[in-house]
Amino acid sequence: xxxxxxxxxxxxxxxxxxTAGAVRRFxxxxxxxxxxxxxxIGVVSGGEILGLKAIAPMWDKETxxxxxxxxxxxxxxxxxxxxxxxxxxxxxxxxxxxDPWMPKFGSEGWLxxxxxxxxxxxxxxxxxxxxxxxxxWPPPSGPVPPGEGGKARHIYAITLVGNxxxxxxxxxxxxxTPQTWDQVLADAKRLGNASKQFYGxxxxxxxxxxxxxxxxxxxxxxxxxxxxxxxxVVLKSPETLSALKFFTGPLxxxxxxxxxxxxxxxxxxxxxxxxxALGETWPAEASDSVENPKVSSVIGKVxxxxxxxxxxxxxxxxxxxxxxxxxxxxxxxxxxxxxxTWATSAKVQRPYAAAGxxxxxxxxxxxxxxxKRYPFFKAMADSLAAPPFWRPRTPEWSAVETILGTHxxxxxxxxxxxxxxxxKASSEITQHMKEAGYIK
Amino acid sequence: MTSRGAGVPASHRxxxxxxxxxxxxxxxxxxxxxxxxxxxxVVYPLFYAASLSLQYYRLGGFAGLHNYTLAFQDSLLGxxxxxxxxYVGFAMAIECVLGLALxxxxxxxxxxxxxxxxxxxxxxxxxxxxxxxxxxIFRLMYIPQYGIxxxxxxxxxxxxxxxxxxxxxxxAMFSVVSVDVWQWVPFVFLVLxxxxxxxxxxxxxxAQVDGAGGRVRFLAIEIPYLKPLLLLVLxxxxxxxLRVFDHVQVLTMGGPGAATEFLSLYLYKIAFKFSNLNYAxxxxxxxxxxxxxxxxxxxxxxxxxxx
Numbered sequence: 001x002x003x004x005x006x007x008x009x010x011x012x013x014x015x016x017x018x019t020a021g022a023v024r025r026f027x028x029x030x031x032x033x034x035x036x037x038x039x040x041i042g043v044v045s046g047g048e049i050l051g052l053k054a055i056a057p058m059w060d061k062e063t064x065x066x067x068x069x070x071x072x073x074x075x076x077x078x079x080x081x082x083x084x085x086x087x088x089x090x091x092x093x094x095x096x097x098x099d100p101w102m103p104k105f106g107s108e109g110w111l112x113x114x115x116x117x118x119x120x121x122x123x124x125x126x127x128x129x130x131x132x133x134x135x136x137w138p139p140p141s142g143p144v145p146p147g148e149g150g151k152a153r154h155i156y157a158i159t160l161v162g163n164x165x166x167x168x169x170x171x172x173x174x175x176x177t178p179q180t181w182d183q184v185l186a187d188a189k190r191l192g193n194a195s196k197q198f199y200g201x202x203x204x205x206x207x208x209x210x211x212x213x214x215x216x217x218x219x220x221x222x223x224x225x226x227x228x229x230x231x232x233v234v235l236k237s238p239e240t241l242s243a244l245k246f247f248t249g250p251l252x253x254x255x256x257x258x259x260x261x262x263x264x265x266x267x268x269x270x271x272x273x274x275x276x277a278l279g280e281t282w283p284a285e286a287s288d289s290v291e292n293p294k295v296s297s298v299i300g301k302v303x304x305x306x307x308x309x310x311x312x313x314x315x316x317x318x319x320x321x322x323x324x325x326x327x328x329x330x331x332x333x334x335x336x337x338x339x340x341t342w343a344t345s346a347k348v349q350r351p352y353a354a355a356g357x358x359x360x361x362x363x364x365x366x367x368x369x370x371x372k373r374y375p376f377f378k379a380m381a382d383s384l385a386a387p388p389f390w391r392p393r394t395p396e397w398s399a400v401e402t403i404l405g406t407h408x409x410x411x412x413x414x415x416x417x418x419x420x421x422x423x424k425a426s427s428e429i430t431q432h433m434k435e436a437g438y439i440k
Numbered sequence: 441m442t443s444r445g446a447g448v449p450a451s452h453r454x455x456x457x458x459x460x461x462x463x464x465x466x467x468x469x470x471x472x473x474x475x476x477x478x479x480x481x482v483v484y485p486l487f488y489a490a491s492l493s494l495q496y497y498r499l500g501g502f503a504g505l506h507n508y509t510l511a512f513q514d515s516l517l518g519x520x521x522x523x524x525x526x527y528v529g530f531a532m533a534i535e536c537v538l539g540l541a542l543x544x545x546x547x548x549x550x551x552x553x554x555x556x557x558x559x560x561x562x563x564x565x566x567x568x569x570x571x572x573x574x575x576x577i578f579r580l581m582y583i584p585q586y587g588i589x590x591x592x593x594x595x596x597x598x599x600x601x602x603x604x605x606x607x608x609x610x611x612a613m614f615s616v617v618s619v620d621v622w623q624w625v626p627f628v629f630l631v632l633x634x635x636x637x638x639x640x641x642x643x644x645x646x647a648q649v650d651g652a653g654g655r656v657r658f659l660a661i662e663i664p665y666l667k668p669l670l671l672l673v674l675x676x677x678x679x680x681x682l683r684v685f686d687h688v689q690v691l692t693m694g695g696p697g698a699a700t701e702f703l704s705l706y707l708y709k710i711a712f713k714f715s716n717l718n719y720a721x722x723x724x725x726x727x728x729x730x731x732x733x734x735x736x737x738x739x740x741x742x743x744x745x746x747x
Contacts, residue, residue: 075712194601197585207695257602258584260696270585399714410697413607428516432714436498 036332038066039339041094042081045071047284048161048322049096051357055348062342065335074098081327085110088329093336097157099134099321104395106137106156107145111325112333113154119337121155126346126361128384131159135323139393143229146438157325158344161284162360164388165217165318166379168271168286169278171303181221181246181308184278188254191277200254202276205412206263208405214280215408216318218251219243220389221310226400226429227392231438235404235426243310244418248411260413265289272296280307282320283358286376304379306386317383319390321360353377360384396436403428486728493722507722517723519698520706526613527702528681531620535677536670538621539628544658546629547636563626571623575690578619582606582691609699612692616700619687624680628673635669636662668742675738679731703727 043049049069056067070092072080078101084091085108097105105111114121114135123132133140135157138148169178173191178184188200204214219225222243228234252259256270268289270276274297281290286304290296307317324343326336342348346363353359353370358380364370365381391397404425411421433439496503511517550556566574581588582605590602606612639662647657685704688694694701694709701709707727711720 207693207697256585258604258607261583261604261606261692262585266583266585275585395715399716402709402713406695406698406701409695413696415609415697415699435716 035063036065036093036335038068039093039332039335040068040070040091041096041339042070042072042077042084042092043096044074044077044098044322046074047288047356048163048358050287051352051355051359052096052160052343054355054357055343055352058348058351059339059342063338067339085327085329090327090329090331092327093330093332094339095325095327096160097323097325099319099323100391100397102135102137102157102323103139103145103393103397105325107148107395110328111156112328112330113156114158114326114337114340115155118334121158121341126363127159127344128360128362128387130319130384130387131162131321131360134159134319134321134390135325142390142393143227143231145231145394157323158340159321159360160324160343161322161358162365162380162384163282163284163320163322163358164380164383165213165280165282165307165320166286166304166376166383167278167307168281168290168302168304168376170298170301172301173277174303177303177305178278178308180313181218181251181310184308185250185254188251188278192254194257197275199256199270199276200278201251202262202267202270202279203252203255203259204262204264204267204280205252205255205259205409206261207409209401210263210405211260211409211412212401212405213282213318213320215243215247216389216391217280217307217316218247218310220316220318221308221312221314222246223310223312226404231394231433233426233430233433233439235429236422240422241418244408244411244422247408248414248418252412260409271302272298274298281376283376283380287356287358287374291374291376302375304376306379306382315383315386317386317388319388394438396433396438399432399436400429403432489721489724492717493719493725495718497716497718503718507719508726510719511723511726516698517706520701520703523613523698523700524682524702527617527620527684527700528678530613530617531624531681531684532674532677534617534621535625535628536673538625539673540632540666540670542625542629543632543636544662546633548654560630563629565626566623567626569623571619571686572690574619574623575687578615578622578687579691582615606692607696609696612696612700616684616688616691619691620681620684623687624677628677631669631673632666635666639665671738671742675735678734682727682731 043052049071052069056069059065059067077096078098081092081095081097082104085105095111112119123129132155136153136155138144138151138153140153167178167184169187170191174187176183178187184201190200192198192200205211219240222239224235224237224240224243226233226235256262256276264282264285267276267279268281268285271279271281272289272292272295281304286302290298290302293299306315309315324340326333326340330336343352344361346361349357349359349361349364350367350370353364353374359365359377362381362384365377365384367377371377392400394400407416407421407425407428410416411418416424430439493507494503494505495501496506546556546559550559569577584590584602584604584607587605589605593603604611605615643661644657647661652660683704684702685708688700688702688705692700694705703723707720707723710716710723
């Protein structure tokens with residue numbers, strides 16, 4: 001045996017020993033895989049990876065495999081991932097994807113199924129069922145894109161960032177937790193004082209995704225929806241019109257001026273600086289701004305609850321999870337799966353949450369000590385149990401959201417009536433879905 | 441004594457590579473890089489866009505001129521074109537008038553080299569500001585709740601409801617045009633100021649001796665000299681304002697509704713939000729045709745003028 005061959009054999013034996021240790025530690029499937037130098041994970045840059053950055057050194061230390069976080073801005077991440085997948089390139093071992101991307105990734109078959117061999121992921125009772133549903137393809141409920149219905153359903157991704165829209169209010173000013181939108185309106189009217197630049201409600205109404213994220217829970221709370229189970233556009237309904245009239249009429253009247261150009265950062269700033277009493281929010285906003293002692297003047301004064309119910313009495317929070325998946329072309333699938341099960345385990349979710357990450361496990365979200373530091377965790381748990389609704393599972397969602405976001409914004413700004421906005425949005429979405437081959 | 445071959449073109453010397461057409465390969469080798477570059481970044485993308493424009497969205501297959509005719513039925517495209525024309529018209533007119541006025545004012549009032557250098561430096565700042573950053577700066581000025589403009593008005597005694605700078609179609613148009621004006625008046629100024637330096641001093645002096653005042657000097661001497669440059673500025677600003685994107689996206693996102701959804705934003709929406717690259721390619725080909733026509737007319741005129 002040559003010296004080089006001897007060294008290679010020794011290295012192989014050592015690698016196998018470490019791998020076996022790692023397998024025992026994380027309870028991963030019994031797959032023998034050589035230990036890689038690093039795992040490449042494509043992630044979005046920003047607050048969503050705060051927790052991931054905190055646990056990365058723990059992973060490095062425990063396994064000796066470096067976690068290489070490749071950060072991209074939101075739009076670039078999608079572009080980079082789709083380009084890599086189309087070329088069947090092994091650029092990423094793991095990808096972090098926004099849940100509206102799931103339909104595209106699922107229908108294209110770009111991800112490896114996690115609940116099939118060799119991984120055989122088992123459902124954990126500590127994880128809300130909706131989390132597994134969100135990462136499944138084809139979707140277990142609601143309309144299914146043409147040609148996808150016949151496919152076998154699998155779980156392709158698991159949530160890491162358990163974003164779900166919640167409701168915040170000044171508990172020093174509002175004595176009773178607002179349960180309905182009518183209560184919100186009453187409280188906002190009572191508390192708002194525009195001359196003192198204090199607004200009853202803070203509304204994120206900027207064109208496109210912002211206004212749709214804000215209005216969708218109200219639309220659903222009023223019983224409205226965009227599609228039926230066959231992708232027919234059913235937006236033109238009394239429920240939709242009531243939801244839009246409430247949003248652009250009484251709710252806008254108690255909101256800050258220029259709600260139609262307000263985005264998430266403006267909304268958080270108004271709340272954190274004590275200029276607003278009530279409003280919807282995402283956990284990351286609450287964590288970064290409202291509950292951040294460095295920028296907030298309302299620490300300890302804000303409480304969180306599930307997004308209020310509409311006339312039918314149902315709470316309808318919107319989901320916006322970030323998930324982890326393994327590309328089919330990944331080189332280190334085995335280690336990628338080990339990382340995913342490790343990062344989403346109850347043991348690791350605790351330091352992940354403590355460092356500012358948005359968790360998703362029931363046991364973490366209801367933990368009393370964590371709720372002291374992050375008072376919105378309990379509201380998140382209640383919202384995930386509600387259960388929340390997800391955006392329609394179609395790769396066309398981006399177009400639908402853009403069309404609807406344009407007209408709802410126009411109605412909010414007063415350049416279109418609510419009736420005209422619903423009419424135009426409905427006909428444009430119908431036209432688009434026809435062009436995309438969903439309806440005839 | 442001269443060496444053999446001296447005075448003979450290199451291509452005819454013994455040993456020089458000759459093409460089948462009897463010429464040296466040298467010129468072709470020299471031309472190859474720019475031609476390759478043009479083929480890669482202009483011709484190939486253009487043909488690729490053209491081929492995409494002839495296919496159906498999602499379903500694929502040859503669509504003929506479907507995407508081109510679709511443009512004539514697209515009322516949203518019509519709205520976008522109208523908004524674009526308003527934007528281009530206002531931005532170009534204000535920039536040219538202000539830029540020209542500033543150039544003449546500086547030329548007649550600031551004569552020291554140091555003073556003029558300071559003016560150049562100040563005017564270069566907006567031009568080198570990235571459009572996205574300009575959009576962010578103006579958004580922080582215009583945001584109704586805490587924007588510096590509304591705060592300033594309040595401090596000056598204005599007690600009415602906050603001015604909504606980006607919420608009505610007219611105000612939103614004003615807001616996005618103002619960023620363009622702030623950023624590109626300096627360009628017009630610098631070009632026209634350089635043009636004013638080129639007006640022969642003896643002609644000006646002769647006119648002054650003949651009793652020509654400032655207004656006559658400007659209209660009868662300086663403007664004719666500046667005409668080709670003015671046209672050049674107009675062409676540059678036209679093509680640039682036609683593809684405005686960044687600061688509008690930051691400031692209004694094309695809103696309220698679609699009031700400031702200019703052609704480039706509309707194209708972006710179709711291509712990247714709707715993922716309809718086929719229709720977006722057809723629209724892009726239309727834009728290329730219109731801009732080429734405008735450019736060919738103006739370049740012909742410019743050639744005649746400079747000749």
